[in-house]
Amino acid sequence: MKFLCLSCDALMTLAGVEPDEGSAGLTFTCPGCGASVAMLANPGEMQLVRGLGVTVGGPSQAPRPAEAILANLAPGSHSCSTWSGEAEKRLERVPSFARPMAREAIERLAQEQGVSEITPAFMDEARVQMSRGW
């Protein structure tokens, strides 16, 4: 997308990006007369830009490996909790095909409750809490 200043017949240039909860305000200025316009991009448009792995206006530093993947992961798609050895052992008792789902559900609950380490006691608690949802 480009903005053309009709008075000057000049391409307006990006002057700033102000992110706001997923959406963003993009300001463009005419290099001839100094007139400005703002484009208000909705969250879907900004999500598409992020999905492509690019930054409007260019990145502030050289990209790190897998930067876009890590930036685009939804909360809960990567774990912020650690598992104690006992909890890991207990998880091993869940059949392998169901283990990822169980792990994810417990981690999500831990994240929601701000629990940093998953222990057998937390697994007991999680079991009770999750069974209430059925």
Added chain:
Amino acid sequence: MRTYREVAGDAGSDITAQLGRMRDRLDDRLARVGAVVVFASPKGGVGKSTVAAHVAASLARREARVGMLDADLYGSSLPALLTGPASSGAGAQGLEPVIGPHGIKVMSVDYLTGHGDAACLRWSGAPSPALTGAADASAVREMLADTAWGDLDFLIVDTPPVTGKAGDLIAMVGRPAGVVMVTLPSALSYQVVLKSLQVFRETGARILGVVENMTAVACRDCGAETSLHGQGCVEETLALVGVPYLGGLPFHEGAFGPLSGETPIPAAWRERVDQVTNRIVARLDMRGTP
């Protein structure tokens, strides 16, 4: 008023330049790879990942330098087949691949999500097919470009089931040396594979051939094989449409476990994988790569 095309420049968004730099990063990385081979099938559950992993192992046993990229973001199988749960960190050259059996360098999004095999990948933001597609493509391209593969003879890409999106898949991977399709012997499977072959051909990708998986099951006692879907239909059909048949692999339970697992794989089964691998390499050689 001038049109979009008549107005030069990107107004400072830098997006076109960033996309160009991404392509350059990918090209630089793949310049050190002899051949990128894509394993694909429009059908799920046909054993794409299993066949691809065993072909990779067959190559690596013969001292080829082999990498494997798990492009099946939502159904990753390579960690379970090749490495077990693992994570990848960033080193000086990029993401460190996880080393599997026979030195195969493996990269999967599971290694980046922080909890091995447990990740159920979801992108942030509102679910939308277009946005998810863009994020998926970007993720595969980024793993290809950012993984420190080093010098490889073969980079094997395991893909999710696709038909209509074959063009997207090929665009993500760049310029593969060829595509290997995997099918079951059932008509339901290979009919769809035939359709998919046409779609892949339209992308300009070179079809190396088709592997027929789970052709038969062997008796545990005497080893006699019982065909599951009749004899010779896939090979004959492919011959009629001019697509190379790369070979058939009977079902063996050991093939579905980790490659370094305890279930022994019979030498005869491994030899068949070697034959399939030889045909793939021969097809690559016919066009001068690797």
